[in-house]
Amino acid sequence: MSATSAAIPKFGSVHPASLRPALSTMQEPKVLLCDLDGTLIDSMPTLAELATDVMGDVYGTPRVLARELYVATCGLPFIRQLESIFPGDARNRGASDLFEGRKPDRCDQIRMAPDVERALSEIRARGIAIVVSSNNGVQNVATFARNAGFGFDLALGFGGGMAKGKPHIDRAAVEFGVERSQMLFVGDSLHDGEIAETERVPFVGVAGTFSFERFTMRFPHLPVIRRFGDLPGLIFGGWSQATASEDAPLSSRLAVGNG
Structure with missing residues (x-):
C-alpha cells in the first residue's frame, strides 16, 4: 500500500511580516511539560x-x-x-x-546532554515542577526517568489510556493543582505544537527535528529555540532571537525543510 499525502503536515500561507522574532520573555510557568525524544534526549x-x-x-x-x-x-x-x-x-x-x-x-543508553541537565536544574531551582510527557511507551519513559540522574516530578508515556496531549495535561493539572495557562509545553515536533494549540497550553518549539524556519512558518506567533539549553533564558529573561545558539543538536541532520 502506498503512503498517503495525509501523512504530511499542512501549512498555511505565511506573510513575511509574521516571521518575526519570538518574545524575549514569557510568563513563568508552575509546571514544565517536556517531550522526550528529540527534546530531552537526542534520540x-x-x-x-x-x-x-x-x-x-x-x-x-x-x-x-x-x-x-x-x-x-x-x-x-x-x-x-x-x-x-x-x-x-x-x-x-x-x-x-x-x-x-x-x-x-x-x-536505553541515550542520556540527556549536559546543557539539557543544566537547563532543567536551573528551572527546577525556581520551584517549577518538571514533567516528562512523551508518546514513547510507558515502560520506556519509566526507564529513561529512572536512569536519567534527574528527579522528574512526573514521567508520563503512551499506554494504559495515557498519551501526550489531553490525558497528560489533565493528569498534570490534577497532580499539581494548576490551570493550563500555568503550564508550559516544550517539544521538537509540529505535532507537539498542535497539541498545545488544541489544549490551549503555552508552547515553545525546539528546532532540530524540524528546522527553525518550518516551525515559525507553522506557528509564527510562538517562540522557537534552537536548543533546549536556551529555555531558561526564554522563561526568566535575557534571551533573544538574535543571540540564541546556532548549534543545533544532532537531530538537525534529519530536519525536514533545512537548507
Whole structure:
C-alpha cells in the first residue's frame, strides 16, 4: 500500500511580516511539560533509522521515503504514525510491535546532554515542577526517568489510556493543582505544537527535528529555540532571537525543510 499525502503536515500561507522574532520573555510557568525524544534526549536519528528499517522490511518502502514519512509524522505514537502513513494496512500492528521491541536496545543508553541537565536544574531551582510527557511507551519513559540522574516530578508515556496531549495535561493539572495557562509545553515536533494549540497550553518549539524556519512558518506567533539549553533564558529573561545558539543538536541532520 502506498503512503498517503495525509501523512504530511499542512501549512498555511505565511506573510513575511509574521516571521518575526519570538518574545524575549514569557510568563513563568508552575509546571514544565517536556517531550522526550528529540527534546530531552537526542534520540531522533536513532529512531528514524529504526523506523526506516521497519518500514523497509515490512512494507518495502524505499529508505529515503520511509525516513521522510517517519519524521513528517513524528510526535505521534508509532502505531498512529503507521495508521497515518498506511491507513487500514493489516501489517501495521506487527510493524509497530517490531519497532517497539527493537527500541529499548537502541535507545536505553541515550542520556540527556549536559546543557539539557543544566537547563532543567536551573528551572527546577525556581520551584517549577518538571514533567516528562512523551508518546514513547510507558515502560520506556519509566526507564529513561529512572536512569536519567534527574528527579522528574512526573514521567508520563503512551499506554494504559495515557498519551501526550489531553490525558497528560489533565493528569498534570490534577497532580499539581494548576490551570493550563500555568503550564508550559516544550517539544521538537509540529505535532507537539498542535497539541498545545488544541489544549490551549503555552508552547515553545525546539528546532532540530524540524528546522527553525518550518516551525515559525507553522506557528509564527510562538517562540522557537534552537536548543533546549536556551529555555531558561526564554522563561526568566535575557534571551533573544538574535543571540540564541546556532548549534543545533544532532537531530538537525534529519530536519525536514533545512537548507
